[in-house]
Amino acid sequence: MVPVEHYFVLALILFTIGVVGLVVRRHLIFVLMSIELMLNAVNLVFIAASRALGTLDGQIMVFFVITVAACEAAVGLAMVISLYRRYGTIATDFLRTLRG
Amino acid sequence: MVSTFTPLPSSFYQAASPFLVLSVCALLILLSGVTKLAKNSCCIFVLTNIAFGATLLGVCCLSLPGRYLQDALVVTPLSIFLQLLLLGFAWLLAILTYFSHLRGDFFRSELVALYLFVLLGMMVFSSSEDLVSLFVGLEISSIGLYTLVGYTRVTRFSLEGGIKYLVLGSFATALLLFGFAFLYAVTGSLQLPVMMAAIASGQPSLWLTLGASFTIFALGFKLALVPFQQWSPDAYEGAATNITAFMTICVKIMVLSLLIKILGWVSESLGGTWVYVLGLMSVASMLFGNIMALIQSSIKRMLAYSSIAHSGYMAIALGVMEPGNSFPARALLFYLLSYALTSLLVFGIILSLEHRQGEAIQLNDLKGLAKRYPWLACGLTVGMLSFAGLPPTAGFLGKFFVFNAAVQEGHFGLVLCAVVASVISLFYYLHLVVMMYMHAPGKFVVENPNWISLVPRGILAGAGIGVLALGTILPGLVLALLQGLFG
Amino acid sequence: MNSIDAHIISLIIFLPLLASFVVALLPSLRVAKIVAFAASLATFIASLHLWFHFDPTSVDLQFVEQLPWMPELGVSYLVGVDGLNLLLILLSTFLTPLLLLSIWEFSGEGHKSLMALLLVLECGMIGALVAFDVVLFYIFWEVMLIPMYFIIGIWGGKNRIYATTKFVIYTVSGSLLMLVAAIALYFYHGEQAGFYSTSLLDLYKLAAAGGIPGEEYLFLAFLLAFAIKVPLWPFHTWLPHAHTEAPTVGSVILAGVLLKMGTYGLLRFAIPLFPQAVLLYAPSILALAVVGIVYGALTAWVQEDAKKMVAYSSVSHLGFVVLGSLAIVGNQLSAEALTGAVYQMINHGLSTGALFFLVGMIYERRHSRMFSDFGGLAEVMPYFALMLIIATLSSIGLPGTGGFVGEFLILLGVFQAQPLVAILATSGVILGALYMLTFCRKILFGPITHVANRQLVDLSRREYLYITPLIVLTVFMGVFPELFLSKIRSSVGHLASNFQHYHLKIAGVHPAASDAEPPVDESAVIQP
Amino acid sequence: MLGVILLSPLLGAVLNGFVVPKANKMLAHLLGVLAIGLSFGSALLLFQQFLAGGGEPSITYVFEWIQAGKLRVPVEFVVDRLSALLLLVVTGIGMLIHIYAGGYMREEKTTFRFFAYLNLFIFMMLLLILANNLLLMFVGWEGVGLCSYLLIGYWYSEGANADAGMKAFLTNRVGDFAFLIGIFMTYRLFGTLSFSELRAVVSSSASFDAYTLQQLTLITICFFGGACGKSAQLPLSIWLPDAMAGPTPVSALIHAATMVTAGIYMMTRLNFLFYLAPFTMEVVAWVGAGTALFAATIAAVQWDIKRVLAYSTVSQLGYMVLACGVGAFDAGVFHVLTHACFKALLFLGAGSVIVAMHHEQDMRKMGGLWRSLPITHALMLIGVLAIIGFPGLAGFFSKDEILWRAYLYPGSGHYLWAVGAFTALLTSFYMVRLLALTFYGKSRLDHHTGKHLHEISSIMWAPLIILALLSIGVGYLGVPGLLAIPGVKPHILADYLEPIFAVHQQVKETWAFAGAHHEPFWEALLMLVSVVLVFLGSSIALFSYARSSQPNLGPWPAPGARLYHLLSNKYWLDELYARFIYSPLGDIGEFLWRIFDIKIINGLLNGLGYTILGISGFASFKMSGSVHRHAIFMIAGMLALLYFLL
Structure with a gap:
């Protein structure tokens, strides 16, 4: 049986990949995708913990996480589309007007 | 441990009645969007009033203290008080928006429904002690707020603010979940009391610290404490004023309700480092918030940074909490109440000053306001004095109690930083007063005269008098009330 | 204590506040002026009631009112009068009607709000003077600050914004430190005495009982707040700006009463609460005060602006008062110096107030404060010249005016404590004569250089009305000081003789038997 | 009685200042004179009662002035031999000068302010004299300083006068600084400020340890500093010559007769302290002698008539301080008396010359006036003879008494006498020079003033006559034992003042020299020497300035030119x-x-x-x-x- 810590470490790695993706990519779509990646990393931890502890709570939590991830993606994409339709660009460096 | 399905006791329905009423009304307003009623903002306004009224009735009379659905819904005097605060301020803000230039933009059926759902999410979050319902409540409110920021009055800034808020917000949600996951992994249960007991008894492990820290960081993000504060200026400036006001007041109430519960237990179990980190965050956000606000030219952005600073002051009280002594929590609540009342006053006035198409008010637009609109200027001055923490206002007593709590624990360093920060803050708060009173009036003129109608003036006057009264006559009463909350 | 005595102080505090609301809301200006003046006069008459019913022999607190305000924290609305603050209350209620009179024909706009602010200021001042609860004192201390901020800010001179912002930030930063120190004291008292209370009487018992840990830092925090207000030497740079930019009314009340808050605070809070720290720091504060005297005098002499000159002269005069309140002979304060300090506070308020009024009068006529614009006014305005000379003589401290009695007692007391310091301070008497006479010389004497000065009209009837009481009172205080000294002597003697274990109880209320009475040698208290 | 003396001048000042109609000069003059006359009359009555009552000091308590801590300062007045005498001097001479002032101030538009200040001055001077404690004396002390400031700067539209007034007040203030320090030290040492209590404490305590003696020396030095300020002694003598900017009656009253003698009065009042500090007495003596010499040399080269008189006052004050220094307080007071008379006479005489010459004060533009101003000339002659010490007149007796007592002073007595004698020579030189330049020799008047020259009105020369008689008669109060003039008892004044002085037995022997017996030969010799010096000085002055041909109006011939330059610049002190x-x-x-x-x-x-x-x-x-x-x-x-x- 693989000890549960390995799953946590894997989840941590996934999470950092997501964060790096968030920071590096200039493109809003990729930003949203990296957020999805982070949420999946969290799912991994929940399932691993639930498997180790033998209770089902973790898995219930995963369902909620997935639905919430979907909502965020939906809202995020909606905003990106309205931004594109109005201003023709979805690059993040366009979003610099609010600063200081 | 398979939990068999047991029919829910009738008391649950009574306790959950406010939530049910609110969600039903929100759905009704959403559906009304289909009919031609949607065009008429006035009847939507009536519907919202009904929704608020019913929920308030539900919270006041019907809710019974108790723990339901394995702590998913915990009704205690504290949670009732917080829900009353949330509902009260949200309602007042809705009324103020109705009488302001934002009526057309805001009172579309889907936005109002969204507004009520966000409120529902906050109430769920503040009255639950189970990770699942906490997470669900938090997400309903957060995602709802992203859209409200983005779409209330669609301009380039609101979209930009909304997107930034969404990206960073979801990043924080991921952090929060990560924290919950690790806490769940270490303590084995999703119910807060069980977890807290496990933490208190168990020995500190890496994963426990990691989980708890991520949770606190995420909540720190919501409160806009320093490392996680940069979303709030953009979101506040981008959003329409009433949404900004809603965010400053209600998000803080929501987050602090959880922090008050868990920090009481968690602080000494995680050892002294915890107090140290929170102290660090509070000092950093106090100094950063005040220093950054010094040179802002737009009022909303300045108020955003000032709200970061005020989160810093509240974080002092958080840092010194310990299970035995409930005084820091009461001090925090009093500070919250005074901050919320002052924000209502200030944002209400800004709301009534704004133009339909013009962009956010700059500081120099307020030049010589006192000559033209003396009572608005007077209200704004009282608000500024309360933010600055000068005595006759509630802000001073809030700060005084927080300093009291900090000195009781002997955190002199923290208090000295707070003193330095509030002296710096004095500068830009009084700069506003200088603009209004000590300069010749500029070209700025209030565009829509209809704010002269009775209701918004009544609300603003009530808020102003409340701020002054809370600073002089009422504190004894309010403290006794807070004392009651903590039993 | 009959029923009037029980509520007289609250009446004196809140009557002006009420009047200020009424004045702000009244539509017609004329009615507002009458209401404001009537209210301030009523407050003055009420304070006269205090004067006649004050029992000069007793050392205890009189006309006390105690109401629970925040019982949970032990904060109560505790107000009272004793020898130290009686005269200051009378000074502030006496000055306000004169202030309102002086702006009777105020040309600028916002006349009503100016009157309202003055009344709020009076309420703040009296509140701070009578408060015997640390939190209450702090609240009135800041309430006093805000109207002053607006008065200087709105009706001030050219760069009033810099002056008024500097004034507020300087004072608030000092007083915030004081608040933190007060809270620390409050908690230490809570642990020692078992019950939490911010009333000064309990804190005195704590201070009398013994050394408070970290007493020096707490004392320094209190001292900083009051030193900025006094202004003690290094912290004085806000005063000239505030005075030159403030309107006449603002300068008079600022110099008349607000500066005394600092010295009064020293006597009421800093000295009795931290006796050991006082013993430790007294020499250095005395040094600062002496430097302040000489520094203020010299800088006043080279000024070209009349108001700035009077401002620097206040720095010098208040240096004397600080000197007087910290003259330690053996393990007691010197009673003569302390009486002199309290007395000097009053007549500095009168003489500097009169000086500012007079400078204001010539400012109204010529719209300039520079000496170069004046000269030879005695020819054209003889009665103005007479008033100015008497006011100058009082501020020099010529015998026969109040200034001399105060200054003489202070110097006499300080001489017993530190002869060298006293000698240096007495040189301030010469420098005082130097700059004040140059002031008179430049304005009154010499040939009339500017043609505009030729047709200046002498004092109008109204101007007489508000300047003569000040002048007459200064001379009266010089010739018959006994009337005033008898009121303050017992309280001052009590503070001076046992400031190490100072305690104060409410008149008529016998302290609880269990309350161990710390050893007090009553011999020091002289029965008149 | 005491109330009338004190309150009538105050009432006069208040009435003149505020109540009386401004324009009416006659009423102002009348009121001023009346107030002082009333005060002088009651002073005479008081003196007569006082003498009848055996000259016992009486203290009248009025009310409690200041009481703080252990300090208790009541308003108390003492009438003893010293204050009764000076009361007469102040009010008497004050009245005469008030009468004269009416005439002098005729051309002024309004004189109410002048007489108000003068009356206020008299009130303050009386307060100073009658005070029974140091603090009340200090009130009078600064009060007279204030009045002199106001009166010097009376014609304030002329900037120089206002500056002169300010200079006077500031220099006095420096003196008062020392006086204050003295008061503090006395309070610290004895715990009280009242003269009678101080005197009782000093006389009752058997002996004084070194510390108290050292303190006493410091106290007396400080008091002497105060006296220097007020009586224009060397370090603080710069203000008196500039004080001539005020009207002449002011110079006569304040800067000759009354105020400047306050310093001597204070020292005499505190003689029991000064006796206990021989070192201070040495200092006082030498400062006095030095100032006398210093002022006399400068007076010899002054061309402004009032400045000559001013420096001569400083010089005569030097004599009085010298007298106090050598322990001869009674001689000092005697000289105060005589000096008050003849110096007032000289000043008023000079005033009438100035009025006659339409406010011309430069002697170089005068000369040969004795024909057109015969009365003034006669009076001035008596004054000059009195001051130079011409035998038979007041100055002779009082100055010789001081020189004799200085000579007897052990140790540096002889040198003091030498300085004093040389100063007497200079005094006679510059006084006769003044007389010669104004009245004798060729008339150097320009045509306009020459034509309008007129004798002063009767209201002005009447008081002068009285002053002239006084400056002759007063001298016979202190006739030395040697010249047994029939019908006149020697040393009347000395015996009258004797009970005031109380030498403590600890210092009895140091001051015994005054009482010891001396052969009359030496005294006669010294008297002869001073008479010779007087004639020598006056003959030089007459020779060089009174000759009909053109007198030398410029600087001295060759050898003395540099000295003349030094002197005319007043040693560059200012x-x-x-x-x-x-x-x-x-x-x-x-x-x-x-x-x-x-x-x-x-x-x-x-x-x-x-x-x-x-x-x-x-x-x-x-x-x-x-x-x-x-x-x-x-x-x-x-x-x-x-x-x-x-």
């Missing part, structure tokens, strides 16, 4: 004070204000403000808007915090 005290103070003030106040303290505070603004500017620049920058900031912050936690 310039020295200005350079070493006045302007450095100004520079320090300027430095403190411009640099220390504005640059350092304000600079510091504004700097602090601007650094904070700078930080916020930099921070806001760093916070660029991009989401990624915010995310990086968050992560960095998080990692830093995690570092603390793990």
Whole structure:
């Protein structure tokens, strides 16, 4: 049986990949995708913990996480589309007007 | 441990009645969007009033203290008080928006429904002690707020603010979940009391610290404490004023309700480092918030940074909490109440000053306001004095109690930083007063005269008098009330 | 204590506040002026009631009112009068009607709000003077600050914004430190005495009982707040700006009463609460005060602006008062110096107030404060010249005016404590004569250089009305000081003789038997 | 009785100042004279009662002035031999001068202010004399300083007069500074300020240890400092010559007869302290002699008639201080008496010359006036003879008494006498020179004044006559035992004042020399020497200035030219004070204000403000808007915090 810590470490790695993706990519779509990646990393931890502890709570939590991830993606994409339709660009460096 | 399905006791329905009423009304307003009623903002306004009224009735009379659905819904005097605060301020803000230039933009059926759902999410979050319902409540409110920021009055800034808020917000949600996951992994249960007991008894492990820290960081993000504060200026400036006001007041109430519960237990179990980190965050956000606000030219952005600073002051009280002594929590609540009342006053006035198409008010637009609109200027001055923490206002007593709590624990360093920060803050708060009173009036003129109608003036006057009264006559009463909350 | 005595102080505090609301809301200006003046006069008459019913022999607190305000924290609305603050209350209620009179024909706009602010200021001042609860004192201390901020800010001179912002930030930063120190004291008292209370009487018992840990830092925090207000030497740079930019009314009340808050605070809070720290720091504060005297005098002499000159002269005069309140002979304060300090506070308020009024009068006529614009006014305005000379003589401290009695007692007391310091301070008497006479010389004497000065009209009837009481009172205080000294002597003697274990109880209320009475040698208290 | 003496001048001042109609000069003059006359009459009555009552001192308590801590200062007046006498002098001479002033101030538009100040001055002087404690005396002390300031600067529209008034007040203030320190020390040593109590404490205590004696010396030095300020002795003598800017009656009353003698009066009043400090007495003696010589030399080269008289006053005051220094307080008071008479006479005479010459004060434009102003000339002659010590007149007796007592002073007595005698020579030289330049020799008047020359009105020369008689008669109060003039008892005044002086037995032997028996030969010899000196000085002056041909109006011939230059610039004392005290103070003030106040303290505070603004500017620049920058900031912050936690 693989000890549960390995799953946590894997989840941590996934999470950092997501964060790096968030920071590096200039493109809003990729930003949203990296957020999805982070949420999946969290799912991994929940399932691993639930498997180790033998209770089902973790898995219930995963369902909620997935639905919430979907909502965020939906809202995020909606905003990106309205931004594109109005201003023709979805690059993040366009979003610099609010600063200081 | 398979939990068999047991029919829910009738008391649950009574306790959950406010939530049910609110969600039903929100759905009704959403559906009304289909009919031609949607065009008429006035009847939507009536519907919202009904929704608020019913929920308030539900919270006041019907809710019974108790723990339901394995702590998913915990009704205690504290949670009732917080829900009353949330509902009260949200309602007042809705009324103020109705009488302001934002009526057309805001009172579309889907936005109002969204507004009520966000409120529902906050109430769920503040009255639950189970990770699942906490997470669900938090997400309903957060995602709802992203859209409200983005779409209330669609301009380039609101979209930009909304997107930034969404990206960073979801990043924080991921952090929060990560924290919950690790806490769940270490303590084995999703119910807060069980977890807290496990933490208190168990020995500190890496994963426990990691989980708890991520949770606190995420909540720190919501409160806009320093490392996680940069979303709030953009979101506040981008959003329409009433949404900004809603965010400053209600998000803080929501987050602090959880922090008050868990920090009481968690602080000494995680050892002294915890107090140290929170102290660090509070000092950093106090100094950063005040220093950054010094040179802002737009009022909303300045108020955003000032709200970061005020989160810093509240974080002092958080840092010194310990299970035995409930005084820091009461001090925090009093500070919250005074901050919320002052924000209502200030944002209400800004709301009534704004133009339909013009962009956010700059500081120099307020030049010589006192000559033209003396009572608005007077209200704004009282608000500024309360933010600055000068005595006759509630802000001073809030700060005084927080300093009291900090000195009781002997955190002199923290208090000295707070003193330095509030002296710096004095500068830009009084700069506003200088603009209004000590300069010749500029070209700025209030565009829509209809704010002269009775209701918004009544609300603003009530808020102003409340701020002054809370600073002089009422504190004894309010403290006794807070004392009651903590039993 | 009959029923009037029980509520007289609250009446004196809140009557002006009420009047200020009424004045702000009244539509017609004329009615507002009458209401404001009537209210301030009523407050003055009420304070006269205090004067006649004050029992000069007793050392205890009189006309006390105690109401629970925040019982949970032990904060109560505790107000009272004793020898130290009686005269200051009378000074502030006496000055306000004169202030309102002086702006009777105020040309600028916002006349009503100016009157309202003055009344709020009076309420703040009296509140701070009578408060015997640390939190209450702090609240009135800041309430006093805000109207002053607006008065200087709105009706001030050219760069009033810099002056008024500097004034507020300087004072608030000092007083915030004081608040933190007060809270620390409050908690230490809570642990020692078992019950939490911010009333000064309990804190005195704590201070009398013994050394408070970290007493020096707490004392320094209190001292900083009051030193900025006094202004003690290094912290004085806000005063000239505030005075030159403030309107006449603002300068008079600022110099008349607000500066005394600092010295009064020293006597009421800093000295009795931290006796050991006082013993430790007294020499250095005395040094600062002496430097302040000489520094203020010299800088006043080279000024070209009349108001700035009077401002620097206040720095010098208040240096004397600080000197007087910290003259330690053996393990007691010197009673003569302390009486002199309290007395000097009053007549500095009168003489500097009169000086500012007079400078204001010539400012109204010529719209300039520079000496170069004046000269030879005695020819054209003889009665103005007479008033100015008497006011100058009082501020020099010529015998026969109040200034001399105060200054003489202070110097006499300080001489017993530190002869060298006293000698240096007495040189301030010469420098005082130097700059004040140059002031008179430049304005009154010499040939009339500017043609505009030729047709200046002498004092109008109204101007007489508000300047003569000040002048007459200064001379009266010089010739018959006994009337005033008898009121303050017992309280001052009590503070001076046992400031190490100072305690104060409410008149008529016998302290609880269990309350161990710390050893007090009553011999020091002289029965008149 | 005492109330009338004190209150009538005060009432006069108040009435003149505020009540009486301004324009009416006659009423103002009448009121002024009446007030002082009333006071003089009651003073005479009081003196007569006092003598009848055996000359016992009586203290009248009026009311409690200041009481704080252990200090108790009541308003108490004492009438004893000294104060009763001086009461007569002040009110008497004051009345005469008030009468004269009416005539002198005829051309002035309004004189109410003048007479108000004069009456106020008399009131303050009486307060000074009658006070029974040091503090009340100090009130009078500063009061007279104030009145002299107001009166010197009476014609304030002329800037120089106002400056002169200010200079007088400030120099007096320096003296008062020393006086105050003396008061503090007395209070610290004896715990009381009242003269009678001080006298009782001193006489009752058996002996004094070294510390008290050292304290006493310091106290007496400080009091002497105060006296120097008021009586214009050397270090603080610069203000009296400039005080001539005031009207002549003012110079006569204040700067000759009354105020300047306050210093001597104070020392006499505290003689029991001064006797206990021989070192201070030595200092007093030498300062007195030095000032006398110093002023006499300068007077010899002055051309302004009033300045000559001013320096001569400083010189005569030097004599009085010398008398006090050698322990001959009674001789000092006697000289005060005689000097008051003949100096007032000289000043008023000079005043009438000035009025006659339409306010011309330069002697070089006078000459040969004895024909057109016969009465003034006669009176001035008597005055000059009295002051130079012509045998038979007042000055002769009082000055010789001082010189004799100085000679007897053990130790440096002989040198003191030599200085005094030489000064007497100079005195006779410059006084006769004054007389010669104004009245004798060729008339140097320009045509206009010559035609309008007229004798003074009767109201002005009537008081002069009385003063002339006094300056002759008063001398016979102190006839030395040697010249047994029939029908006149020797040393009347000395015996009258004797009970005031109380030499403590600890210092009995040091001051015994005055009482010891001396052969009359030496006294006669000294008297002869001084008479010779008088005739020598006056003959030189007559020879060089009274001759009909053109007298030498310029600087002295060859050998004395440099000396003349030194003297005419008044030893550059004023310039020295200005350079070493006045302007450095100004520079320090300027430095403190411009640099220390504005640059350092304000600079510091504004700097602090601007650094904070700078930080916020930099921070806001760093916070660029991009989401990624915010995310990086968050992560960095998080990692830093995690570092603390793990």
